[in-house]
Amino acid sequence: MTIQHPNFGAIADDRVIIFDTTLRDGEQSPGFSMTLTEKVRMAEALAELGVDVIEAGFPIASNDDFEAVRRIAEVVRGPVICGLSRAAPGDIVRAAEALKGAERRRIHTFISTSALHMKYKLRMEPDAVLEAVVASVTLARQHSDDVEWSAEDGTRTDIDFLCRAVEAAIKSGATTINIPDTVGYAAPEDLTRIFSTVRERVPGADAVILSAHNHNDLGLAVANTMAAIAGGARQVEGAINGIGERAGNCSIEEVVMAMRTRPDAYPYVHNIETTNILKTSRLLSTITGFDVQPNKAIVGRNAFAHESGIHQDGMLKNAATYEIMTPESVGWTKSNLVLGKHSGRAAFRDKLVQLGYGEIGDNRLNEAFRRFKDLADRKKTVFEDDIIALIDETVVRDHERVRFVSLEVRAGSKGPSRAELELMVDGVTHTAEAQGDGPVDAAFNAIRTVFPHEATLALFSIGAVTEGTDAQARCTVRLEENGRLVDGQGSDTDTIVSAALAYVHALNKLLVKRERREPEAMSA
Known part of the structure; x- marks a missing residue:
């Protein structure tokens, strides 16, 4: 069986569309804000990876978000470029404006459908929600042939009402129907049942793409996504490294490699170039300042490491004894x-x-x-x-307002440490000297002298890129200001320079964050 789709043509039943929301849902994570240049670079990497749809942002959220979606739509070719909107005319029109330059475009609109959300969040009766579904999808179709509709909190929605809402969206012109597990509450059997039921009961459901968007609050996002595919979903939504609200989204790389490694259990095809996975993961870590945990599946530094003597013996005899995929298949090489x-x-x-x-x-x-x-x-x-x-x-690091130029520190067991710092701010060079309780504290005080701000240091960590006493230090700095969290990262063989680079990186992200006004009710 095939489905005709305005952006993908005939889609065979074994084809799974990869919808990446790293730049939208992923960026909503505290501290994960990206600059325009970083978003475009990440979108280009996602296109190289082979994702089918890039959800580039939430255009109504801020001028910065609008400009990021507009720019990505203009310069990134290959994937469908998608903009998110609530079920509000202003949101939908703004998304359409941002997407004008896209080679292929999609408007993604959503509204809550669970009784809990309708009563306390929307304060709307079910019939009013159905009217909003019809109105929003109808308007979106006037601006794009490809419209995705999402039932926010779909997995906690009464199944009868969910089917009515899905039917209304399809009749109004939606080409993709997303049933998200917005709060990560569902179990795998729930996802299979919900998708199977919608596919069987809703008229026209067999002519549209059903999509799964699962959060990881119980650590089940990937398992739930695979279960949704078994129930009939043919689009999966997630993010690189699993970033996203709270505990994160479904991890794209894990879903893709599950299909590649276990075709007997998951006989589906996708367009991802898996050898680009690690490169894309590392780029995201550098941009956001968040490294993945060492034992993270696929992209963690221990994912293909073997310390146990029994495991090492097996690896020496035949790598398949303890590795179910090759490191090279996801982009690892021996350093x-x-x-x-x-x-x-x-x-x-x-x-x-x-x-x-x-x-x-x-x-x-x-x-x-x-x-x-x-x-x-x-x-x-x-x-x-x-x-x-x-x-x-x-x-x-292109186009940052604050740029690191040089740093000299004097430190030791006698007396306070001193730092002499040179920064370029908006193209003008500034210098400062400062004291501190140790060289890192002195360097950070010097930065605050050059560029005064009220942000507080919420986290400071140091790791090594490689081994040895001359290894590059990789530092992460988290700043907090009025509830805003941003993370910056820096690498250098000098640990203090690395710390200063990370602080400056975080400061630039904070300046971007200050300019944003997040609307209520971020999606799915």
């Missing part, structure tokens, strides 16, 4: 000495191509090569992970 201080630009460019950075422009290449040479002068051995950390920072 080894690849370049040094005598390496030239051609060798450096060739290594970038091997690591998946073949499209980096000349200006960024020159800046990256300069930073590489500086690193090679300070570090005995340069590993691939070192280069990845260096390049990702170079790529994503």
